[in-house]
Amino acid sequence: MRIAIIGFGLEGKAAYRYYKNKGEITVCDLNPVDVPEGVYMQSGPNYLADLPRFDVIVRSPSIKPSDIVSAAGRDILARLTSNTNEFLRVSPTQNIIGVTGTKGKGTTSSLIAKILDSMGKRVLLGGNIGVPALDLLSQDVQPDDWVVLELSSYQLIDCKYSPHIAVCLMVEPEHQDWHNDVDEYYNAKTNLFRHQSAVDIAIYYALNESASRIASTSKGFKIPFMDEPGALVRDGQFSIGDQVICSVDELKLLGQHNWQNIAAAITVAWQVEQNREAIKKAVTNFTGLPYRLELRADKDGIRYYNDSFSSAPPASIAAIEAIPGNKIIVIGGYDRNLPLENLAAAIKQKDQEVRRIILIGQSSQRVANALDAVGFDGYTLLGNKNMDEIVKTAKSLAQPGDAIVLSPGFPSFDMFKNFTDRGDQFNQALENYEL
Numbered sequence: 001m002r003i004a005i006i007g008f009g010l011e012g013k014a015a016y017r018y019y020k021n022k023g024e025i026t027v028c029d030l031n032p033v034d035v036p037e038g039v040y041m042q043s044g045p046n047y048l049a050d051l052p053r054f055d056v057i058v059r060s061p062s063i064k065p066s067d068i069v070s071a072a073g074r075d076i077l078a079r080l081t082s083n084t085n086e087f088l089r090v091s092p093t094q095n096i097i098g099v100t101g102t103k104g105k106g107t108t109s110s111l112i113a114k115i116l117d118s119m120g121k122r123v124l125l126g127g128n129i130g131v132p133a134l135d136l137l138s139q140d141v142q143p144d145d146w147v148v149l150e151l152s153s154y155q156l157i158d159c160k161y162s163p164h165i166a167v168c169l170m171v172e173p174e175h176q177d178w179h180n181d182v183d184e185y186y187n188a189k190t191n192l193f194r195h196q197s198a199v200d201i202a203i204y205y206a207l208n209e210s211a212s213r214i215a216s217t218s219k220g221f222k223i224p225f226m227d228e229p230g231a232l233v234r235d236g237q238f239s240i241g242d243q244v245i246c247s248v249d250e251l252k253l254l255g256q257h258n259w260q261n262i263a264a265a266i267t268v269a270w271q272v273e274q275n276r277e278a279i280k281k282a283v284t285n286f287t288g289l290p291y292r293l294e295l296r297a298d299k300d301g302i303r304y305y306n307d308s309f310s311s312a313p314p315a316s317i318a319a320i321e322a323i324p325g326n327k328i329i330v331i332g333g334y335d336r337n338l339p340l341e342n343l344a345a346a347i348k349q350k351d352q353e354v355r356r357i358i359l360i361g362q363s364s365q366r367v368a369n370a371l372d373a374v375g376f377d378g379y380t381l382l383g384n385k386n387m388d389e390i391v392k393t394a395k396s397l398a399q400p401g402d403a404i405v406l407s408p409g410f411p412s413f414d415m416f417k418n419f420t421d422r423g424d425q426f427n428q429a430l431e432n433y434e435l
Contacts, residue, residue: 002026004042004051006068007060008033011083014132015058018086026054051076058082061128061154066180080158084151087133088161095146097268098127100156100192101169101211103315104261105129106289107253108169109150111265115282119273121146128152146272153179153188162195165271166218167203167264171210172314177336186210193218203230203267205260223267226259231266233259238283240266243276250284254293255322291423293322293407297430301400304430307407308423313343316409320350327403328356328394333410333422335363340370343409348374356397358382360390362414384415387425391433 001023005015008027016036019025026040027033028047035041042049048071051057059065059082068076081089088096099109106129113125126136127149136147149163171189179185193202196218204215206224215222223230231240238245238259245266253262262283269279288294290306297304307319316331329347347354348371357379359367364383371379380397382390394404406426416422 001055002053004028004054004057005060006048006057007063008035009060009062010130011132011134012058012060014083014134015060015086018134018137019056019058023055048072055079056081058086059158061152065158077158082155082158083133084127084149084155085158085160087136087149088159088163090137091147092141093143093145093147094164095144096163097146097148097165097167098151098163098192099148099167099169099264100151100153100171100189101167101205102172103312104169104258104264105150105152106309107258107292108167108261108264109148110289111261111282111286112268113148114286115265115269115279116146116148116272118278118282119269119275120278121272123148126150128155151192153185156191157184157188159188159191160195162192162200162218164199165201165203165268166192166196166215166220167268168192168205168211168214169260169264170205170208171214172208186214190214190217193220196220201271203264203271205264206230207260223271225263225267231263231270233263238262238266240270243274245276246280246284252285252287254288255318257318257322258288291419293319296427301402302395302398303403305403305405305407306423306426307405308412308419308426310407310409311411311419313338313340313409316407317343317346319405319407320346320354323403323405325401325403326353326355326399327405328358328397329354330358330360330390330394330404330406331409332359332361332363332367333408333412334361334414335366335410337366340367343367344370344374344376347371348376351376351378354378355399355402356380356394358390358394358397360385360415361408361410363410387422387429388432391426391429395433 003019003023003025005012006028008029027035028042032043051072057080113123116123122145124136124147129150194217200220202215202218202220202222205211206227291309294306296306359381412419412422
């Protein structure tokens, strides 16, 4: 069998590990990459040439299916698969939970895994969150195990299978630099539900019209959250059915924007086992994921938060609302030309708390213009200064009781390798500055 792996990043390498004993492998990548011994390499402008000669073609998430079709014709789709498709096809367990949405996928997926672990289940967590789905198979998956997959639109766009429990968080336009249009983005999310059967479960955010519409394509039992019969917040408490799980005051996870993620996780867990104590234990002890409103230091009365995962303006707005007291926010990065009116309005509305906005990266001037338009002049333009300079500037402006928050609201690619690199450089700068 002849196998092509298109793209040789994290998922491409996982595909190699899975397929390496199943046939002859060729890696197709625009750029030359190091490949294992015995693997052929096809790179350069014609890296998608002559695909019909392969029996199986494994697409990495960064590669658009439409590019493959343009290169080889629509008939090639019959041979096309992916990490997600192959895992769902061969998984030894049917206890699979898939989570999608525009924001909050990683937090929700991780919390679901924590709750199921608290119930005594064996849980494997992967997908977009860092462990490619096919790599999970090397962990001796058993029929009674539970698998939680965070799934992006890149992974779902050509998905041919749906998990037993599918979850849709809030969905709003995103990744328009990759998708042809917003309808393609929404349709990709729909694939998480489209192939469900009547015995499956579709869980969705009741307060988001797009999530409701996406989940409606499922043939399974549909359960909204933030509304009955799913989990919701009422009188300051999370509850489901007639059971109170915990108070919002007991949470360690910052931000009211995370309430929908918690409600989604509770709703999912309730379908697995109605174990209130296990759910409460996991929910109230969950502090979140790295680079997501992560408190990194508290020195001389100043708190330092790393929210480097923030890559769109709504995430910065959420950080401004979530972190109490006076704050200095570091905003900016690679500019995808998304609207900035809501971000500027949110900053202006909180101008009694926002002591300063430090603007970095390619987007600096455009954000400054948006702030000027709403009458907010409390910003400092730093542009492409390094992270040490950014932290030094923020510290010079801060007073005891303030929070310094890296919540860029833009992708990192103009100044950093990725959001992880950006967050790591922030953490290192805190150490270098000897707070």
